[in-house]
Structures are given as structure tokens and as C-alpha cells.
Amino acid sequence: MTPNAASASPGSSRRSFLASTAVATAAVAGGLPLLSACGSSESGSRDGTTSGKNAKKILPAYVASNVVTPDIPSKNGSAVGFIGKVDSATLKTSVPKKLGKGGKVTIMSPFWGSPPKDGNAYYKAMNDLIGVDVVWRNQDGATYDQKLGAVLASSDVPDMVVVPGWNMGGKIPSAIIGKFADLGPYLSGDAVKEYPNLAAIPTDAWQRCIFGGKLRGLPMPASYVGNIVPFYRKDIFDKEGYQVPTSTDEFMALAKEITNPRAKRWACGPNLKWTAFGTFGVLSGGEKALGWNLTDGKLVYRVETEEFLEALEWTRKLYASGVVHPDAWLGKNQAVDPATKFAAGEFLMYSGDMSGWWGQQASQQIHNPEFKIWGMDIFGHGGNAPQLWATQPANIFAFINKNASEAVVRDALAAANVTAAPYGTKEYMLTNYGVEGTHYNLKDGAPVKTDQGNIDVINAYVMIASPAANIARPDFPDIGRAAVEWQQRMGALTKKSTFFGMQITEPTRFTNLSNDMEQLEDDIVRGRKKISDMQAWVSDWRKKGGDGLRDWYQKLLDENGTATS
Incomplete structure (x- = not known):
């Protein structure tokens, strides 16, 4: 294929x-x-x-x-699934x-x-x-x-x-x-x-x-x-007897067990920060408006929450423990292409777009027939289930x-x-x-x-x-079914934040307010900056316009309600 x-x-x-x-x-x-x-x-x-x-x-x-x-109906906001073979003679009009x-x-x-x-x-x-x-x-x-x-x-x-x-x-x-x-x-x-x-x-x-x-x-x-999936090498997990982690503690223990730099193998590739955001319940960063949510009667932005800092700290510990592939230290998360080294088994887990589930499996069929990529459920922390937030x-x-x-x-x-x-x-x-x-x-x-x-x-x-969204995998029906069922399970844990579904553009005076925030995130998880640096950044963000932006969103909410109100 x-x-x-x-x-x-x-x-x-x-x-x-x-x-x-x-x-x-x-x-x-x-x-x-x-x-x-x-x-x-x-x-x-x-x-x-x-x-x-x-x-x-x-x-x-x-x-x-x-x-x-x-073949698989939508549930909890998932796509519908098609896994049957295509027959030109039976296509509908x-x-x-x-x-x-x-x-x-x-x-x-x-x-x-x-x-x-x-x-x-x-x-x-x-x-x-x-x-x-x-x-x-x-x-x-x-x-x-x-x-x-x-x-x-x-x-x-x-x-x-x-x-x-x-x-x-x-x-x-x-x-x-x-x-x-x-x-x-x-x-x-x-x-x-x-x-x-x-x-x-x-x-x-x-x-x-x-x-x-x-x-x-x-x-x-x-x-x-959300379309960010924690992927893992199922073929190697099965061969080595590794169990898919269901909590942050299990993940950290497994990552240390897998990692062996002398054998050129690490547990983690890039982008685990994205999974950590779901694990700790951080509001979506995929669109600015989705990062705001009405909590206890007050609009709160994602970077102001304890969950945000906890996710960064946990990811920082991953890097500090030596379980992350050296390539992921090079720069921003999205600058690292995981496909080649993941296929080579240099790392066994990473977070990526759901399209990679099928795309990587298809690309490895001829030269690496034992290769099997799979998606694990986003795991929780401290005995709690993950709290996921809807994308647009x-x-x-x-x-x-x-x-x-x-x-x-x-x-x-x-x-x-x-x-x-x-x-x-x-x-x-x-x-x-x-x-x-x-x-x-x-x-x-x-x-x-x-x-x-x-x-x-x-x-x-x-x-x-x-x-309407669908996932069609007639050539890899096991992946098609697994991907839809993954969305169904994650959908059951997904909430819609206050401005879900609404078309919002912030006033131009706030356009550049958060420009350097993601770079600081990546510096923190790699140990180049401290959590206290993010706390200082948030304090400065509020003074430079964050509080004003909050007032702007509050007025928007007061005048219009939510998309479902």
C-alpha cells in the first residue's frame, strides 16, 4: 500500500x-x-x-x-467510521x-x-x-x-x-x-x-x-x-511486554525502563507537552478564544491556571530524567520530524496529529512490515481522569x-x-x-x-x-476502527469551553500579547527556564493587556452569551 x-x-x-x-x-x-x-x-x-x-x-x-x-457511528463528538472495502458497483448517488x-x-x-x-x-x-x-x-x-x-x-x-x-x-x-x-x-x-x-x-x-x-x-x-494522539510502537511494546501507561506515574516509570542511550533508544520523542496539557486539564491553545473559560464566575485564561504550570513541570521532569530523544532538545516541539527515528525504534512514544496514525503505518508497509503504530488514551494524573477541551x-x-x-x-x-x-x-x-x-x-x-x-x-x-467528519480506512480497518473509538473515548472526557464554536477576533491592540509565550513554554520544559519565569511572564502579560483582554471577552459574553445559550 x-x-x-x-x-x-x-x-x-x-x-x-x-x-x-x-x-x-x-x-x-x-x-x-x-x-x-x-x-x-x-x-x-x-x-x-x-x-x-x-x-x-x-x-x-x-x-x-x-x-x-x-460502519461506526459518531459518539461523543467523534467522526463516523468507514472500514469496509470499496466497490464501485455499490457506490451511492x-x-x-x-x-x-x-x-x-x-x-x-x-x-x-x-x-x-x-x-x-x-x-x-x-x-x-x-x-x-x-x-x-x-x-x-x-x-x-x-x-x-x-x-x-x-x-x-x-x-x-x-x-x-x-x-x-x-x-x-x-x-x-x-x-x-x-x-x-x-x-x-x-x-x-x-x-x-x-x-x-x-x-x-x-x-x-x-x-x-x-x-x-x-x-x-x-x-x-482533540486530534493530538499519544502514539506508541505497539509492535515493540508487545515484543518487550511493556504495558500502556494509564497515569503520569506509570508513564514516567515506563519511560525510565525503556530508555537505554547506549542502545540508542529513548522512551520519548517530541511533543509530549501536548499530551500533558490534556492530562492536567489545560484549556485549549489551538485558538485564542478557546483558551478562555468562565470558572467560578470569572473568565480565566489558560496560562493563568495551576493546571498549565503542572503540565509544564511534569514535561520538564521528563526531559530532566533523560528519557527524551536528543533531537527533541534542539528547538521548538514542532520543529522535530518524528517519522524516521520513530520508525527506526530510536524512541517509542510521541504526540502527533491523528493523520500520522494511518500515514506512518502506510509508509512503513513495504520496508518495515513488523512496524505497528498505535494510539494510547490520554492518561490522567494523581488518580484523576484527564480533562480534555474541545477544539473548533x-x-x-x-x-x-x-x-x-x-x-x-x-x-x-x-x-x-x-x-x-x-x-x-x-x-x-x-x-x-x-x-x-x-x-x-x-x-x-x-x-x-x-x-x-x-x-x-x-x-x-x-x-x-x-x-461531516469521517475516518475511512478500507486498507487498514483496524486503524480506522481504533481511531474512531479513540475519539469516542476521549470525547467522553471532553468539555466545551465558554467561547466554543464562536467566531471571534481579538482587537488589534492585543494581537501580539502572547507572541513569545510558546517559546518560553519550550524553554521551560527543556530546563533552560524555570516555572517561576512563566509565573513572572503571566504577571507581566496581565499588566500589558491580559486583564484588559479579559474585560473585552467578558463584555462579549455579557452581550452575546455562548454559542449554545
Whole structure:
């Protein structure tokens, strides 16, 4: 098998290809300011804070899809799972007739890799299925924020523009409100039923599409269960008789037992800090608003909590005990690529994006057949279960130009209705894999991309809209089932913080307030700084604007309530 042999959900598959870039890795780590989009309160607006009863008037009606039944249903916020073999003859149809009217729709989107030639077989097939002439203006994903800012500041805005959450800093939020259409007349309430695949997108994801009090975005849904998994080498654990730890004490004892520098083996690779945050119940760092939570009647930020300091201290002890691979000492956590040394058995445990579960297993099949990566449950501390916090249920959005005619808007929505088709349908297979025989072949019931597929079928149409999160692993059904069940178990331990699901951009005066915080975190866990340095940093943070930012969030909460209120 190859790494192209199976797909995650569009929510997960986007994380998969994005996780291969430095931008995405930093985003997962919380190292970039993943600002949600709305206007700043500095202008006196309440942009992007619509919630509760007001939001219900705007949100599309939810109508679950019954076209395909997943092998593993969603539970506790997990993705649904598909582990059965793919059979072209039994694929379902979710779009029985073309909704597109033959118009032209230009789309600007970030692209990682070399864009294929216009008019390739994949683009032709997709456009024919949709009934629309989609023309792509692909832009380099690594520098997309620069291009995005320039385009939105101009009068030459394409019909559709894709905006990832991590590109929503600066003036982008206000540009979104000023440049893009209100889709409420087409999608709010029962209107969405004209586009059944869009109607099946979970409401939480649509909530994230409210910008400036209007429904403006098309979402790419994701599970709100955190996607950072503590991985371990199951093949070596089984061979050596190691038991998967269920507490911090067990983890530390096991790490010391495994580590043998003379044999070039350490227990831990990079990023265990991320797991420690879950173990000790630290509020999410994946997006600034998620780091705030109403506790005992007061808004508290994640870095102000005892849990935050405890997680850093425990991770510092790991490093100090000598159980962490030397490469992880080199710099920031996300700067270390764990794949090669993990596969070589130089370390047996590390934290990484869930996409690596399947990706690493697939990449090792030929040259390292005994290799088996597995995910352990996030463990607790001091006899307590871990306290996990929800991530956002959508973080990439597509918008439609406010000057687009109704015909263009409806053609764009026709495209989204196709790309949001669920796994197990003809539309999903074409969107994600291309034309069978040209772009992929079925091998033992799993789609495997051809060389042409790897050229043509990259991140284009999948960026328009997605179905509810799913994990599909027909080539590795054991991993597919395990990954969904991991999310289900972790989901049972997951809470939603106060601003979950809301689109919020902090006022610009607070933009750089936490810029050096993550570097200090990494210096502390590596022993270069002390816990007292973080305490001093937090005190300074409060004086420089943290307390003012707290007041700003409190006012936001007082005026709007939570997303579910």
C-alpha cells in the first residue's frame, strides 16, 4: 500500500495534507495565532459574535443524510467510521441531478504542491458532475496570507475565496464581512434543503460560519475532539511486554525502563507537552478564544491556571530524567520530524496529529512490515481522569463574492453540494480520488492513486465544502476502527469551553500579547527556564493587556452569551 491508499474525512483529509506543511504543524501545536474571523470591537461592532436565539434564525436546518450508513457511528463528538472495502458497483448517488446551470465560477484557494494544468481530466470530470465551469486561481499555501490580503484589498475578488482560520489575522476579518455575500437567503432554515449534502453538515460547523452577524461561509467540518494522539510502537511494546501507561506515574516509570542511550533508544520523542496539557486539564491553545473559560464566575485564561504550570513541570521532569530523544532538545516541539527515528525504534512514544496514525503505518508497509503504530488514551494524573477541551468544529471556510449574481451564487452552492457528499458516494470518490482507472485504482477494496492522480487530484475541489467528519480506512480497518473509538473515548472526557464554536477576533491592540509565550513554554520544559519565569511572564502579560483582554471577552459574553445559550 501507499500513503494514498485510503482517505480520512474531508475534515481529516485536510488535516492530513495540511499537517505535512510547517504552517499546519504549527497550527496544530497552537504556535500560530489561529484567529477566528469577525470584526473588532474597537470599531464598536459585534461582528462574528452572534449566538443563541439570534444564531438560530440564521443557521441552516439540519437534515441528517441517509444515503450511506457508516460502519461506526459518531459518539461523543467523534467522526463516523468507514472500514469496509470499496466497490464501485455499490457506490451511492447523493446528487441525482446537476444543480449547476453551466455558468463560470472562479475560485481562489491555497495550494500545497504544484498545481495541475488547467483542463486536466479531474477538473473536467468534476465540472461535468457539478454542471459548472469552475476555474481555479490556486495560490501558494505557504504565502497565502500575503496574497489573500492583497486580493481582498483590491477590486478584483474572485467569485469564491477559501480562507483558512490561520490566515484570518490583521484586516482579513473585516474584509470578509465587507467583501463576501450573506448566504442566509439561500441556506438559512429550510432553504438549505435544496442542497441536501449541505443540510447534512452539523450545526456546530455552520455556527462557525457566522461573520458579522450573517451566514457567510461554507465550512469544512471536523470532530471537536482533540486530534493530538499519544502514539506508541505497539509492535515493540508487545515484543518487550511493556504495558500502556494509564497515569503520569506509570508513564514516567515506563519511560525510565525503556530508555537505554547506549542502545540508542529513548522512551520519548517530541511533543509530549501536548499530551500533558490534556492530562492536567489545560484549556485549549489551538485558538485564542478557546483558551478562555468562565470558572467560578470569572473568565480565566489558560496560562493563568495551576493546571498549565503542572503540565509544564511534569514535561520538564521528563526531559530532566533523560528519557527524551536528543533531537527533541534542539528547538521548538514542532520543529522535530518524528517519522524516521520513530520508525527506526530510536524512541517509542510521541504526540502527533491523528493523520500520522494511518500515514506512518502506510509508509512503513513495504520496508518495515513488523512496524505497528498505535494510539494510547490520554492518561490522567494523581488518580484523576484527564480533562480534555474541545477544539473548533470548523477552521477552513469558502466565501462567495457579495457582488456575485444569484446565478453565480447558486452555481457555487451546487459545487459545494457535490464536494460535501458523504463517503461511500460517487460524488465523494470523484471529489477525493478523481476518475477511476485514470487517477486511482481499487486494490483489495481500497482506492490507490496512480501517478496521474498524484498530479491532478490534490487540494482543489476538496477545499469548497465537506461532509461531516469521517475516518475511512478500507486498507487498514483496524486503524480506522481504533481511531474512531479513540475519539469516542476521549470525547467522553471532553468539555466545551465558554467561547466554543464562536467566531471571534481579538482587537488589534492585543494581537501580539502572547507572541513569545510558546517559546518560553519550550524553554521551560527543556530546563533552560524555570516555572517561576512563566509565573513572572503571566504577571507581566496581565499588566500589558491580559486583564484588559479579559474585560473585552467578558463584555462579549455579557452581550452575546455562548454559542449554545
